[in-house]
Amino acid sequence: MQRSYPTRSTFSAVQRKALSPNDFTDLTEVRDRLRAFEDRYNATAQPFQWRFTTSDLDDLLARLDRHTADHHEESSVAPAA
Numbered sequence: 001m002q003r004s005y006p007t008r009s010t011f012s013a014v015q016r017k018a019l020s021p022n023d024f025t026d027l028t029e030v031r032d033r034l035r036a037f038e039d040r041y042n043a044t045a046q047p048f049q050w051r052f053t054t055s056d057l058d059d060l061l062a063r064l065d066r067h068t069a070d071h072h073e074e075s076s077v078a079p080a081a
Contacts, residue, residue, distance in 0.1 A: 013041075 018037035
């Protein structure tokens with residue numbers, strides 16, 4: 001199951017809605033477009049229900065620990081000659 005993380009979603013929305021097409025002639029235009037997007041977004045933003053629980057976090061950290069340990073063991077085993 002793939003989760004959609006808020007940060008990834010936010011950057012994706014900024015890319016699609018504020019930075020495309022990429023036809024800026026200077027950084028001032030980029031700044032102005034991003035600020036306009038921020039103003040529109042803040043005017044319409046709604047709270048969301050966070051569904052990533054502490055249990056989910058514990059599970060994720062345990063999987064990361066196992067993954068890191070597995071890769072550490074693989075790298076410390078000498079290749080057969």
